[in-house]
Structures are given as C-alpha cells and as structure tokens.
Amino acid sequence: MTATVPAKLPLGKKDRKQLARGEKLGASTRTKKRLTSRGATIAALVIAVLWTTPTFGLFISSIRPPEQILRNGWWTIFQNPGFTLNNYTEVLAAGNSTLNLAGAFINSIAITIPATIFPLVLASLAAYAFAWIKFPGRNWMFIGVFALQIVPLQMALVPLLSLFSRGLSIGDIEVFASLNASNAYSQVWIAHTIFALPLAIFLLHNFVSEIPSELIEAARVDGAGHGQIFFRIVLPLTMPAIASFAIFQFLWVWNDLLVALVFADGQVAPMTKLLAEITGSRGQDWNLLTAGAFISILVPLIVFFALQRYFVRGLLAGSTKG
Amino acid sequence: MSAFLAWISTLPALAQIPLVLAAFFAVIALLIFFLEIAPRSGRKFTIIRAAACVLIPGLVFLALGSVLWAAAAATLFGALFFYLDYRSRQGAGYLFQLVGFLSPAIFLLAIGLIYPTIQTTIQAFMNSRGTRFVGLENFIWIFTQDTGIRTVLNTFVWVLIVPAVSTIFGLAYAVFIDKSRGEKFFKVLVFMPMAISFVGASIIWRFVYAVRPAGQEQIGLLNQVVVWLGGEPVSWLSNSPWNTFFLIVVLIWIQTGFAMVILSAAIKGVPAEQLEAAELDGTNAWQRFVNVTVPGIRSSLVVVLTTISIASLKVFDIVRTMTAGANETSVIANEMYSQWQGFEVGRSAAFAVVLFLMVLPIVIYNARQIKKQREIR
Numbered sequence: 238m239t240a241t242v243p244a245k246l247p248l249g250k251k252d253r254k255q256l257a258r259g260e261k262l263g264a265s266t267r268t269k270k271r272l273t274s275r276g277a278t279i280a281a282l283v284i285a286v287l288w289t290t291p292t293f294g295l296f297i298s299s300i301r302p303p304e305q306i307l308r309n310g311w312w313t314i315f316q317n318p319g320f321t322l323n324n325y326t327e328v329l330a331a332g333n334s335t336l337n338l339a340g341a342f343i344n345s346i347a348i349t350i351p352a353t354i355f356p357l358v359l360a361s362l363a364a365y366a367f368a369w370i371k372f373p374g375r376n377w378m379f380i381g382v383f384a385l386q387i388v389p390l391q392m393a394l395v396p397l398l399s400l401f402s403r404g405l406s407i408g409d410i411e412v413f414a415s416l417n418a419s420n421a422y423s424q425v426w427i428a429h430t431i432f433a434l435p436l437a438i439f440l441l442h443n444f445v446s447e448i449p450s451e452l453i454e455a456a457r458v459d460g461a462g463h464g465q466i467f468f469r470i471v472l473p474l475t476m477p478a479i480a481s482f483a484i485f486q487f488l489w490v491w492n493d494l495l496v497a498l499v500f501a502d503g504q505v506a507p508m509t510k511l512l513a514e515i516t517g518s519r520g521q522d523w524n525l526l527t528a529g530a531f532i533s534i535l536v537p538l539i540v541f542f543a544l545q546r547y548f549v550r551g552l553l554a555g556s557t558k559g
Numbered sequence: 560m561s562a563f564l565a566w567i568s569t570l571p572a573l574a575q576i577p578l579v580l581a582a583f584f585a586v587i588a589l590l591i592f593f594l595e596i597a598p599r600s601g602r603k604f605t606i607i608r609a610a611a612c613v614l615i616p617g618l619v620f621l622a623l624g625s626v627l628w629a630a631a632a633a634t635l636f637g638a639l640f641f642y643l644d645y646r647s648r649q650g651a652g653y654l655f656q657l658v659g660f661l662s663p664a665i666f667l668l669a670i671g672l673i674y675p676t677i678q679t680t681i682q683a684f685m686n687s688r689g690t691r692f693v694g695l696e697n698f699i700w701i702f703t704q705d706t707g708i709r710t711v712l713n714t715f716v717w718v719l720i721v722p723a724v725s726t727i728f729g730l731a732y733a734v735f736i737d738k739s740r741g742e743k744f745f746k747v748l749v750f751m752p753m754a755i756s757f758v759g760a761s762i763i764w765r766f767v768y769a770v771r772p773a774g775q776e777q778i779g780l781l782n783q784v785v786v787w788l789g790g791e792p793v794s795w796l797s798n799s800p801w802n803t804f805f806l807i808v809v810l811i812w813i814q815t816g817f818a819m820v821i822l823s824a825a826i827k828g829v830p831a832e833q834l835e836a837a838e839l840d841g842t843n844a845w846q847r848f849v850n851v852t853v854p855g856i857r858s859s860l861v862v863v864l865t866t867i868s869i870a871s872l873k874v875f876d877i878v879r880t881m882t883a884g885a886n887e888t889s890v891i892a893n894e895m896y897s898q899w900q901g902f903e904v905g906r907s908a909a910f911a912v913v914l915f916l917m918v919l920p921i922v923i924y925n926a927r928q929i930k931k932q933r934e935i936r
Contacts, residue, residue: 281735284728285748288812291763292751294780298766309776310783347572351579358587359664366660384922385672389873391895392911395904396675396682421568422575431671434664463656464595492756494876498896509758513880516762523766523778530762534755541754545747549820 292534299324299531303524324528331525332511335503338529345507345536348422348497349490352429353483359430360437361445361479365467367438368446369453379442386435394499397428401500425500429490437482444478445471481547488537488548508533594659597652605645608655612641676915682908689904697909710889711913713803714872717810717890718917721871722864725811729818729863733826734848746823750816757813757876764809765881768795799887806888809877814870818863825859826852861928865921872918891917 297311302319309317329339336344367379401424448471456466472479494509501507512529519525541548563582567575593611596604617634644654686693701707729749736745752760769779773791777783782792795805829852837847853860875892882888884897891914898907 277735278739281732281739281745284732284735285745288749288752288815290780291767291812292755295763295766307778310778310780312780312783343572347576350576351583354580355583358583359667362587362590362660363664366657370657370660372657382668383925385668388672388676388922389892389911389914389918391873391875391892392679392915393672393675395899395907396678397671400670400675421564422572423564423568426579427667428671431667434668435672438664462595462598463660464591464593464597467594467660468591488754492758494756494758494879495892495896509756509876512758512762513876516758516765516880517883520765523769526762527766530759534759537754537756538751541751542747549824 295527296531298523299527301524303522306523306527324524325532328515328525328528328532331515331519331529333514336506336511338508338511338515338532340504341506341508341511342532344422344501344505345491345509348425348429348501348505348507349487351422351426352433352490353486355426355430356433356437356486357441357479357483360434361441361472361475362467363434363438364441364445365463365471367442368448369466369471370463382435383439386439390432390495393432394495397431398424398499401427422501422505425496425505428496428500429493432496433486433489437486440482441475441478444475448474477547477550480544481550484540484544484548487540491537590659590663594656597655597659599652604652608644608652609641612637612644612655679908679911682904683912685905685908687903687905693905697905698913700906701909701913706887706889707894709887710884710891710894710910713887713889714891714914714917716803717807717871717874718868720804720807721810721814722867725814725867726818726822726860726863728811728815730822730860732815733819733823734852737823737826746820749819752813753816755813757809758880760809760813761877761880764805764812765796768805770794796882796888797886802882802886803888806877806881809881810871810874814867818867821859821863822856825856829855865925868921869918872914 294311297314298306300320300322301311301314302321303324305317305319329342330337332338332341363382367375367382452470453466456470461469491507492509493507494513497507497510498513501510512526512533515522515529516526567578570578593607597608613634614637616637617630620630620633640654640658644652647653682689683697684692684694686696701711732745732749736742739745755763766778767780768782769777770782770792771777771779777786777792781795786792796802833851833855834847837851842850873892874890875896878884878888878890878893879896884890884893889897891910895907895910895914898904898910
C-alpha cells in the first residue's frame with residue numbers, strides 16, 4: 238500500500254488560500270458560473286413571472302368590488318383602489334336550485350376524505366401481496382394491474398354507473414342488487430377508490446418491495462404470519478410513501494370533475510361541478526367566478542404548501558422508477 | 560350493505576365521514592385478524608379457517624344483495640377453496656392469506672375497470688339504446704362527419720403539442736434554476752398550478768383571455784397587452800383553429816411544473832465527475848448539456864413525456880369549462896360525455912374506444928419498460 242501523495246494541482250493564489258483555510262474549493266467557481274449564466278437567470282425569472290401572474294390576477298380581482306372588476310383590469314388596482322369581501326359571501330350562496338357553493342364545499346370534503354383513505358388501505362394490502370407473497374403468475378398480474386392504470390377512465394364510467402343503479406344480472410338472474418344510492422356519496426367513493434387502485438398499488442409496491450428482505454425473514458422466523466408482518470413491519474415502514482400518495486390522491490379527488498359529473502348528482506355534487514356549472518350559466522359575472530375559483534383552489538394550495546415535500550417525493554418515486 | 564349506505568346517506572354530510580370510515584376499518588381489522596391466524600396449525604385454527612372460507616363468500620354476496628342461490632353457490636366455492644387451501648403445497652393457509660391480501664383490490668378492479676371496459680367495447684358496436692348490433696356504424700359516423708373528424712384531430716394536436724412544450728419549458732427552467740439561490744422558491748412558483756384544479760385553472764385563464772370591444776378598457780390581461788402594443792383586441796376563444804392553442808396553453812401551464820420537478824431531480828442525479836470530465840475536454844455549457852446531461856436523464860424524460868401524453872389524451876375538464884367544445888375546440892373525452900348526455904350511448908362508447916386505441920401504444924411501451932425493470936431486479 239502506498240500512501241496517497243497530494244498531487245500538485247495547478248491552483249491559483251486565491252484557491253490555495255481557500256484550501257489553507259479549510260474551505261471547500263468550488264464556492265468561488267460556483268459564483269463564477271452564476272455570473273456567466275445571467276441570461277439563464279433572467280429567462281428563469283421571466284418564466285416564473287409568467288407562471289404566477291394569472292393566479293395572482295385572479296386573487297386580486299376576487300377582492301375588488303364587482304363594478305370595478307368589470308370596468309378596468311386588476312393591474313390598475315393602485316389607480317382604482319377598492320376592497321371587498323362581498324364577492325366571497327355572495328358566491329358561497331350562489332348555485333343551483335338544490336345546492337349552493339357552501340354546501341358543495343362540504344360535499345367536496347365528505348367525498349375526498351373517504352375516497353383518499355379507502356384506496357390507500359386496499360392498495361397497501363395488495364402491494365404487500367405482490368411484493369412479499371410468492372405465487373405463480375405474479376409478474377404478469379402486476380403488469381396487468383399497471384396497464385389498467387392507463388385504461389382511460391372514460392371507458393369505465395358509464396357501465397359502472399349502470400352497475401350501481403341497476404345491479405348486475407347474468408341473463409335473468411340478479412347477481413348483485415343495485416346500490417340504490419343516486420343521492421348519496423357512496424357511488425362516488427367507490428368509483429374514486431376503484432380508479433385510484435392501479436396507480437396506488439404500483440406506487441406502494443415500489444416502496445414495499447424495497448424493505449430489506451432480512452427484516453421480513455427475521456419476523457417470519459420469530460413466528461409472525463403475513464398479517465402481523467404487514468401490520469407491524471410493513472405498514473410503519475411505508476408510512477412516508479403512504480403519506481405522499483395520500484396527498485396525491487387527495488388533490489386528485491378534490492380537483493376531479495369528470496367522475497363527479499357522472500357519479501355525484503344533485504345534492505351531493507362537489508365544488509368543481511358547481512363551479513363548472515356557474516361558469517356555464519353566469520360566465521360574465523367575474524366577481525363570482527374569481528371568488529369561487531379562489532375558494533376551490535384554497536384547500537389544495539394549503540395541503541400542497543404544508544405537505545409539499547411528501548408530495549414531491551411521491552411523484553419522484555412513482556415516475557423515476559416507472 | 561345497500562341498506563347501510565342508504566341509512567348513512569340520510570345523515571348530515573360531515574357525520575358520514577367518521578361512520579363510514581369506522582365501518583371500513585372494522586372490516587379491514589377483521590380481515591387482518593383472519594390473515595394472522597391463517598397459517599397457524601392446530602385443530603382450532605383449521606376450524607376457524609374452514610368457517611371463514613365457507614361463510615365469508617356467502618355473507619359478502621348476501622350483503623351485496625344478490626339472490627339466495629348465488630350466495631349458496633359462493634358458499635360452495637368457499638368450501639372448495641378451503642379444500643384447495645388445505646391441500647396446498649406451500650402449507651395450509653397459504654392460499655387463504657394470498658386471497659385475503661389480494662381479493663379486495665382485485666375484486667374492485669374487476670367490477671370497476673375490467674368489466675366496464677369490456678362492456679363499453681361491446682356497446683361501441685351497438686345502437687344508441689344498446690339493443691341492436693350495428694357493426695362499425697358508430698365509428699363510421701365519427702369519421703365521416705366534420706365535427707367528429709375535427710374532434711379526433713384536435714386530440715392529436717393536444718397530444719403532439721402539450722408533452723413537447725411542457726417538457727421543454729420544464730427542462731429549461733430546471734436547468735436555469737439548478738443550484739441558484741432560492742431554487743426551492745422558484746420551483747414552488749412553477750409547480751403551484753399542479754395543485755389547482757383544472758376547473759380553477761380554466762377560470763383563471765378565461766379571465767386572462769377575457770375580451771372587450773375595441774375602445775373600451777380591457778379587463779383581460781392578454782388583450783390589454785395587445786392594446787398596449789397598439790393592436791386590436793381579439794376574441795381568443797372563438798376563432799378556430801387558433802382557439803385550440805389557447806386552450807392548450809392552460810394544460811401546458813399545469814404540466815410544466817410536473818416536468819420541472821421530475822427533471823430537476825434527475826439532473827441532480829447526473830454524476831458531477833462526468834460533467835467535470837467534459838469540462839476538462841473543453842466543451843462549452845451547451846455541448847455539456849446535450850452530450851452529458853440529456854443522455855443521463857433519458858429515462859426520466861421518457862417518463863415525463865409518456866405521463867403528460869396520457870394526461871393530454873384524456874383532457875376533459877379544461878375544454879368542458881372553457882368552451883364546452885364550441886367553436887371547433889372539442890376533444891374526444893368531451894365529445895364522449897356530450898354524446899352520453901344526449902343518450903347516444905353507442906356513439907359515446909365508440910369515442911371511448913377510439914381514445915383507448917390512441918392510448919394503447921403508450922400502455923404497451925410502459926408495460927414493457929416495467930417488465931424490463933422487474934427482470935433486472
């Protein structure tokens with residue numbers, strides 16, 4: 238073995254001083270790099286401004302009096318100052334004959350929370366089986382589940398609806414009765430659960446299969462069955478992954494319009510559906526639209542900013558491995 | 560179950576959440592309990608297992624409200640299953656556990672995705688009531704009529720432009736802000752639209768596109784910019800074919816953040832040694848980017864492109880909220896919904912099938928990628 242001899246590097250005077258002080262080399266090169274890419278920084282700034290301005294404009298408009306919104310643009314707020322929260326109170330009472338936006342807000346919550354938890358639990362059970370129980374045809378079945386994820390939702394909507402409302406009959410024999418729940422959340426819960434399963438199973442499987450096998454083996458030697466291994470070892474270890482998928486699913490369900498249009502009718506409609514309706518019927522009432530839109534994006538934005546780190550982690554796990 | 564769901568729907572909305580969750584967790588806890596005692600040997604456990612095998616299928620069918628003898632058949636299958644499980648080569652209880660873990664998810668996927676997909680495919684070849692086989696008539700109707708062709712073409716335009724543009728913007732932005740001060744903050748700004756619903760985004764952009772007659776003060780930002788530059792205000796959403804592009808901008812606005820986050824993480828994974836080696840060889844920043852960074856993030860690029868492609872094929876909310884498909888902006892998903900609302904179930908199903916055929920190549924490509932990865936593992 239030879240001792241490593243520090244090579245004589247062609248260092249500048251400044252760099253040598255830095256090294257002598259025990260600093261990392263590179264702080265100065267980094268500043269150099271940033272100076273050369275001033276154009277890039279400006280381009281990034283332009284993109285950032287372009288991307289934020291529309292949302293910002295919506296927010297400003299939502300707190301301006303209705304006459305002013307219609308008279309001049311939100312960028313003239315300093316020439317034409319005005320502030321009101323009336324738009325918000327007014328839009329919360331707006332809606333159709335059976336429902337106003339405040340009720341729809343409650344509906345959104347009542348739809349989203351169960352529709353986030355159901356698929357997570359069922360998917361983590363299935364993900365465990367795909368990762369740690371060996372059975373013939375496992376790979377093919379797993380790929381099949383993944384492929385289902387890309388079957389367009391659109392193909393499943395209408396038959397699923399008739400399954401809910403009419404039940405399933407083979408010939409004249411009724412195998413399932415109808416769910417009988419046209420004005421309840423249950424349809425939309427079940428629909429969202431089903432549509433989330435393929436992605437959830439796939440994502441959670443990636444995490445569950447990465448638990449060291451020694452850990453599982455050790456538990457098995459100690460006499461734990463699959464039920465206990467799942468509950469005591471796998472579930473706590475995959476909590477971060479479950480959290481990240483939970484956020485993902487929460488945003489998806491909250492923001493969804495298509496499933497809501499088909500499955501959540503009348504009194505149980507969520508906010509997206511009602512907003513789309515208001516946009517159709519009162520498309521020029523900008524004071525209502527801006528305030529309504531801002532209410533609908535408020536909850537996702539809070540969730541997003543509070544739990545951003547988990548969200549990004551979930552996205553990365555789902556895509557860089559897939 | 561139907562009675563339980565009917566009863567629960569009479570309660571106030573917020574009271575339903577804890578109740579339904581409690582019921583759900585009780586069922587899951589019971590399932591895990593059975594799974595735990597399944598592999599244990601001994602007379603007592605065998606009897607419990609046998610009872611579970613025989614009773615649970617029957618009870619599930621009864622709870623779903625099927626006729627009595629369907630439940631009886633399920634019970635019989637349960638008994639048969641118990642026998643298979645008892646004689647299983649991996650030991651008694653093995654099959655029981657496997658089915659216990661997988662069956663809830665697989666059952667839901669079967670009734671909620673597989674069965675409906677088959678059903679829709681059949682319906683695409685039936686008349687509007689689903690009573691008579693009409694062959695390819697629905698498909699011929701789509702492709703022989705101006706609005707149908709327009710709809711399919713528009714979908715192609717979406718899927719060609721959105722993935723390319725948002726990936727380019729996302730990649731450029733990720734590179735520009737890489738290692739700069741305040742990188743996190745810059746990321747959040749562009750990533751934020753991901754959290755906004757498509758409906759919310761549509762309202763935001765409708766406001767940007769709002770138009771007033773010339774001479775009046777504009778309230779839409781885009782038209783104000785045009786007026787400042789000395790132009791005439793334009794009605795962005797009503798002039799075909801350019802209006803489709805103004806809708807596409809909205810999806811690009813949303814998806815760029817997604818592309819940026821994934822690609823930014825991938826860029827950080829490119830080994831610094833390779834970049835330094837290239838630098839020593841005297842390459843400039845652009846050459847390094849094209850020859851080192853881009854090959855290094857290839858797999859992430861593919862993922863981003865396919866994911867956004869699928870999202871743009873399925874786009875519905877934006878078109879529905881902004882124009883509802885008027886002025887030749889319709890896309891397949893929107894037309895499918897409109898036809899269904901007009902009680903043209905056959906045509907609606909035909910649109911869904913066309914959409915599926917367009918997604919299919921991407922499915923096959925992705926599935927093969929995954930298979931490759933699993934084989935490596």
